[in-house]
Amino acid sequence: MNRPGAARELPLAGAHPPPRAPAVAGPLRTRRRRWNPARIGVYAFLLGAALFFLLPLYVMIVTSLKPMDEIRQGGIFALPHALTFEPWRQAWSGVCTGAACEGIRSGFRNSVAIAIPSTILPILLGAINGYALSFWRPRGAELLFGILLAGAFVPVQVMIYPLVRVLALAGIFGSLPAIVLVHVVFGLPLMTLLFRNYYRNVPQELFHAARIDGGGFWRIFFQVMLPMSLPIVVVAAIMQVTGVWNDYILGLVFAGRDNLPMTVQLNNVINTTTGTRLYNVNMAATILTALLPLALYFVSGRWFVRGIAAGAVKG
Amino acid sequence: MATLRPRSRLAPWLAPRIALLPMALVALAGYVGAAGWTLWISLTGSRTFPSGAFIGLAQYQRLFDNERWMLSLHNLAVYGVLFVLACVLIGSLLAVCIDQDVRGEGALRTVFLYPYAMSFVATGLVWQWLLTPGDGIDGAVRALGFTQFRMDWIVSQDKAIVAVVLATVWQASGLVMALVLAGLRGIDGEIWKAARLDGIPAWRVYLQIVAPMLWPTFATVLLLLATAVAKLYDAVVAMTQGGPGIASEVPAKFIMDHLFLRSNVGLASAGAVVLLLPVLALLAPYAYARSRRGAA
Amino acid sequence: MANVTLRSLNIALGGKPIIRDLDLHVEPGEFLVLLGPSGCGKSTLLHSIAGLVDTASGAIEIGGRDMTGADPSERGIGMVFQSYALYPTMTVEDNMSFGLRIAGMPKAEIRRRVRETAGMLQLDALLARKPGQLSGGQRQRVAIGRALVRQARVLLFDEPLSNLDAKLRAELRRELKLLHHRLGSTMIYVTHDQVEAMTLASRIVVMRGGEVQQTGSPLEVYERPANRFVAGFLGAPAMGFVEGALDAAGVFRAEGLLLRPAPGCMMDVAARPALLGVRAEHVRLLGAGEADAAAPMHGTVALVEPMGSHQVVWIRCGGASLAALVHDPAAAAALAPGQPLRFAIDAARVSLFDPASGARL
Numbered sequence: 001m002n003r004p005g006a007a008r009e010l011p012l013a014g015a016h017p018p019p020r021a022p023a024v025a026g027p028l029r030t031r032r033r034r035w036n037p038a039r040i041g042v043y044a045f046l047l048g049a050a051l052f053f054l055l056p057l058y059v060m061i062v063t064s065l066k067p068m069d070e071i072r073q074g075g076i077f078a079l080p081h082a083l084t085f086e087p088w089r090q091a092w093s094g095v096c097t098g099a100a101c102e103g104i105r106s107g108f109r110n111s112v113a114i115a116i117p118s119t120i121l122p123i124l125l126g127a128i129n130g131y132a133l134s135f136w137r138p139r140g141a142e143l144l145f146g147i148l149l150a151g152a153f154v155p156v157q158v159m160i161y162p163l164v165r166v167l168a169l170a171g172i173f174g175s176l177p178a179i180v181l182v183h184v185v186f187g188l189p190l191m192t193l194l195f196r197n198y199y200r201n202v203p204q205e206l207f208h209a210a211r212i213d214g215g216g217f218w219r220i221f222f223q224v225m226l227p228m229s230l231p232i233v234v235v236a237a238i239m240q241v242t243g244v245w246n247d248y249i250l251g252l253v254f255a256g257r258d259n260l261p262m263t264v265q266l267n268n269v270i271n272t273t274t275g276t277r278l279y280n281v282n283m284a285a286t287i288l289t290a291l292l293p294l295a296l297y298f299v300s301g302r303w304f305v306r307g308i309a310a311g312a313v314k315g
Numbered sequence: 316m317a318t319l320r321p322r323s324r325l326a327p328w329l330a331p332r333i334a335l336l337p338m339a340l341v342a343l344a345g346y347v348g349a350a351g352w353t354l355w356i357s358l359t360g361s362r363t364f365p366s367g368a369f370i371g372l373a374q375y376q377r378l379f380d381n382e383r384w385m386l387s388l389h390n391l392a393v394y395g396v397l398f399v400l401a402c403v404l405i406g407s408l409l410a411v412c413i414d415q416d417v418r419g420e421g422a423l424r425t426v427f428l429y430p431y432a433m434s435f436v437a438t439g440l441v442w443q444w445l446l447t448p449g450d451g452i453d454g455a456v457r458a459l460g461f462t463q464f465r466m467d468w469i470v471s472q473d474k475a476i477v478a479v480v481l482a483t484v485w486q487a488s489g490l491v492m493a494l495v496l497a498g499l500r501g502i503d504g505e506i507w508k509a510a511r512l513d514g515i516p517a518w519r520v521y522l523q524i525v526a527p528m529l530w531p532t533f534a535t536v537l538l539l540l541a542t543a544v545a546k547l548y549d550a551v552v553a554m555t556q557g558g559p560g561i562a563s564e565v566p567a568k569f570i571m572d573h574l575f576l577r578s579n580v581g582l583a584s585a586g587a588v589v590l591l592l593p594v595l596a597l598l599a600p601y602a603y604a605r606s607r608r609g610a611a
Numbered sequence: 612m613a614n615v616t617l618r619s620l621n622i623a624l625g626g627k628p629i630i631r632d633l634d635l636h637v638e639p640g641e642f643l644v645l646l647g648p649s650g651c652g653k654s655t656l657l658h659s660i661a662g663l664v665d666t667a668s669g670a671i672e673i674g675g676r677d678m679t680g681a682d683p684s685e686r687g688i689g690m691v692f693q694s695y696a697l698y699p700t701m702t703v704e705d706n707m708s709f710g711l712r713i714a715g716m717p718k719a720e721i722r723r724r725v726r727e728t729a730g731m732l733q734l735d736a737l738l739a740r741k742p743g744q745l746s747g748g749q750r751q752r753v754a755i756g757r758a759l760v761r762q763a764r765v766l767l768f769d770e771p772l773s774n775l776d777a778k779l780r781a782e783l784r785r786e787l788k789l790l791h792h793r794l795g796s797t798m799i800y801v802t803h804d805q806v807e808a809m810t811l812a813s814r815i816v817v818m819r820g821g822e823v824q825q826t827g828s829p830l831e832v833y834e835r836p837a838n839r840f841v842a843g844f845l846g847a848p849a850m851g852f853v854e855g856a857l858d859a860a861g862v863f864r865a866e867g868l869l870l871r872p873a874p875g876c877m878m879d880v881a882a883r884p885a886l887l888g889v890r891a892e893h894v895r896l897l898g899a900g901e902a903d904a905a906a907p908m909h910g911t912v913a914l915v916e917p918m919g920s921h922q923v924v925w926i927r928c929g930g931a932s933l934a935a936l937v938h939d940p941a942a943a944a945a946l947a948p949g950q951p952l953r954f955a956i957d958a959a960r961v962s963l964f965d966p967a968s969g970a971r972l
Contacts, residue, residue: 042412049409050426054417056485057429063444076445076455113428129338136331144335144342150598151346151540157570158587159349161356161580164363185345188338205696208663208758213710214684217330223709227700246434248549253575263436267553270440279444297432301425304432308490309497327682 012088064284064304071279087280091288096279097265098257104285107265109246111292113176114261118162118183121238122191123233125184130195131221135207145192152189156249164253174256182254183244190243191236197230199225238300242293262289349354350591359583367581373586384586387564390476394565395544397477401484402540403533406491411521413492424496428489435486439553440480443469475555475563483550487543491536498532499525538597545594566590612639612797613674613687613764615660620669622659629655630821633669637765637799642791646808646844647818653801654816657767660799661690674764675931684710686841689758690767693774695750697742697757700890703729703737707757731790738739748779755787757831759794768800778848784810805845809833817841835962839969842888842962848923851894851933853887854966861961863887866929868908873959885972888962891923894935896942897953907953926954 066080095101167173211221251261266289268284338523360368453466468474510520548567555563573583615637622630628654645653646840658664662683670684768811772780809829817824825837836842857863861880910928922943924935937943963972
């Protein structure tokens with residue numbers, strides 16, 4: 001990431017006034033920086049923080065590779081002596097999630113089945129919304145969008161029970177269509193925001209040229225705007241897939257027993273087991289559940305950050 | 316240029332309105348309508364199913380007589396203050412440090428932000444394991460020789476909620492860092508040169524010049540964090556299940572439990588309305604600012 | 612080609628009136644230039660002719676038919692934008708044929724027209740490329756091609772050359788003029804650049820603050836500006852102004868300057884305060900031994916600007932600042948700042964304005 005302007009040197013800490021003139025904001029020196037105590041402090045803090053952030057990941061992985069006797073002996077930070085992948089196998093195909101004991105692979109399948117339509121539909125609708133809001137601007141649309149956006153901040157508990165009743169009345173409560181519909185309802189604000197901000201940066205002149213050429217609403221959308229939208233579609237897809245995959249509460253309430261996503265099954269496995277807790281299996285299951293979004297993140301980090309920035313910069 | 320509003324043809328007028336119908340439905344029926352219905356239920360004597368019996372504010376009275384609810388509010392307040400403070404502090408410090416033209420910036424950012432890619436459930440479960448008394452961190456530290464060390468927050472009545480703070484701060488600080496860093500990068504580089512000419516030390520520039528310039532960023536950060544506080548549910552369920560006992564109960568969990576487990580829809584709805592109020596209070600200035608800007 | 616008529620047009624944006632009660636008639640085949648500074652409303656006016664901006668009241672007729680409420684695609688117009696506005700994911704050929712495809716024209720006819728227009732604009736080799744692979748000048752040609760391929764009766768140009776560098780701008784300007792000769796279409800062109808206006812227009816409409824200041828041929832607007840604003844807007848270096856007064860005999864007096872303007876320069880002779888406008892090409896420096904029939908005027912050299920083909924000498928005369936063009940490099944080199952000199956003004960080519968209203972006397 002290019003950055004204009006000067007780099008700064010932190011001055012010495014105020015408690016020990018330096019014998020020379022106080023350090024001031026320095027010029028940009030390419031990679032040959034002075035090693036003063038402040039700079040060492042910066043690196044120390046960053047490295048310490050990095051350790052804090054990486055610790056749980058390390059423990060998660062390490063625990064999942066140990067046999068239970070090793071874990072019982074203690075030493076959560078120790079590397080495994082007798083490395084084993086048995087906990088992983090058990091987590092994937094052996095653990096009991098409620099009634100069945102087939103592992104969380106069924107959860108994986110369910111999460112995939114939920115995630116695909118719950119990503120495609122909100123993206124499509126969000127793109128149409130963003131397009132209509134940026135170029136056509138019917139009266140009252142901005143107000144509706146404001147309400148939509150406000151809804152994204154409201155805790156879902158405020159809306160959840162009426163949604164349950166409506167879906168039950170419609171006869172689809174506790175099914176795949178229900179959970180997908182709910183994800184559309186709650187995914188629309190962010191998706192619309194992303195596309196609206198993106199289309200705001202497309203010059204109006206392009207839209208005008210297409211209107212002069214005779215393009216109508218749908219033709220301009222599908223033939224001019226959507227083809228131009230690949231970057232934001234990627235960002236939106238990453239954000240939506242991550243959000244849907246990591247969702248717990250909506251899956252818990254709306255998916256129904258046969259479609260429980262991985263997060264729900266994971267919690268069932270770990271927190272509702274009677275008898276001895278198999279920490280290694282638990283950690284393996286946790287890794288398996290977190291694997292997809294983490295992999296997505298590590299592969300596409302830049303797009304992820306772009307998505308956060310695009311979503312957080314409102315209008 | 317002004318918006319295009321062709322008057323003589325129906326299609327260009329109708330098409331965008333039809334296209335925006337889903338958004339209208341979601342906003343009006345899905346959000347406003349559902350919230351309104353919840354409000355209505357909270358004014359009735361509903362138990363397992365909504366009933367039509369209007370009882371005024373009685374549910375709210377029962378709510379505030381409910382020990383579990385009051386504890387959940389207290390927990391949320393404690394959690395909220397600690398969580399927001401810690402996230403803002405840590406996130407901002409990380410952003411400032413990274414902004415010092417350090418090596419390995421890409422790797423560092425990746426490390427600080429990856430927890431945000433994990434679900435709350437996974438985060439809660441990992442930290443539950445880490446904070447397990449005996450087997451977790453405190454066991455390892457004791458094994459190092461600090462035999463007096465205790466880290467039993469997760470089973471303590473007062474500290475359970477702090478354990479949740481720890482886990483969620485771990486997850487969310489990276490996001491704050493990303494947002495503050497983006498804000499810092501947007502600061503005109505010339506400001507630094509001018510400050511240098513004036514002989515102002517860097518820490519002063521950050522605190523007295525840059526930080527005030529970043530108030531929109533901080534406003535956004537605060538809004539995101541505050542609403543996340545109100546929504547706290549998954550992490551508590553995964554990490555402590557509200558326990559020990561009800562020590563780490565939070566309003567969202569209270570509501571969910573009463574909706575689906577304890578079959579007291581009226582009480583739960585009242586709780587939901589109460590939870591909604593601070594969120595609305597936070598959103599109001601935002602909406603006002605947006606409408607003022609939008610009118611220009 | 613078609614004519615365009617605007618009647619009592621009122622346009623407001625966001626509640627603010629931009630165009631007030633405007634009447635304009637464009638003859639078929641004219642090259643009309645809307646000239647004015649930023650914010651004068653010229654772009655808004657053009658967009659309203661295109662149908663991209665609503666009018667508050669008034670009528671727009673194109674080719675004799677009322678198009679006030681018509682869709683942009685039905686007005687028989689083509690438009691070229693400042694930022695080219697090419698569809699980035701389509702090839703040049705697709706860009707140019709997009710409108711025709713929507714209109715349902717047979718493929719063979721579309722191909723023929725596109726090829727013909729591409730040939731006219733030297734785009735044949737670029738038909739398969741995407742806009743991202745083209746230079747600025749090529750993109751602008753494609754934008755022009757897209758407008759031409761519709762065989763529109765009226766072509767609209769919204770500052771099409773502003774995004775190009777100076778050399779390219781001059782080149783495309785000439786091509787546009789040649790295009791106009793060749794096609795004879797009615798063209799309405801918006802610009803803030805008076806050089807473009809002068810070279811391209813068959814008629815110029817000078818605008819300011821949403822109102823027309825003057826319409827006329829380039830020569831008319833240049834030689835006989837209707838008010839001080841138009842006088843100062845056209846011509847480089849800008850017209851010099853001297854504040855003074857006319858006496859009953861029609862002699863203009865100002866500090867350090869005395870002149871008897873020719874009778875054609877003002878409407879009637881009366882004693883009144885006046886503003887004298889003099890163009891640099893009508894100021895002549897007098898050599899040392901040169902006598903002059905009319906009373907020569909005195910001033911000092913303020914600055915000399917070499918322009919290559921000529922030099923601009925800035926003269927300080929009393930309280931006023933006047934420019935003079937000098938074509939002899941040796942003579943200009945001999946001048947130093949502060950040096951006194953004598954100069955003469957062509958009394959037949961000056962303009963006189965009322966100092967308060969700015970209107971031409």
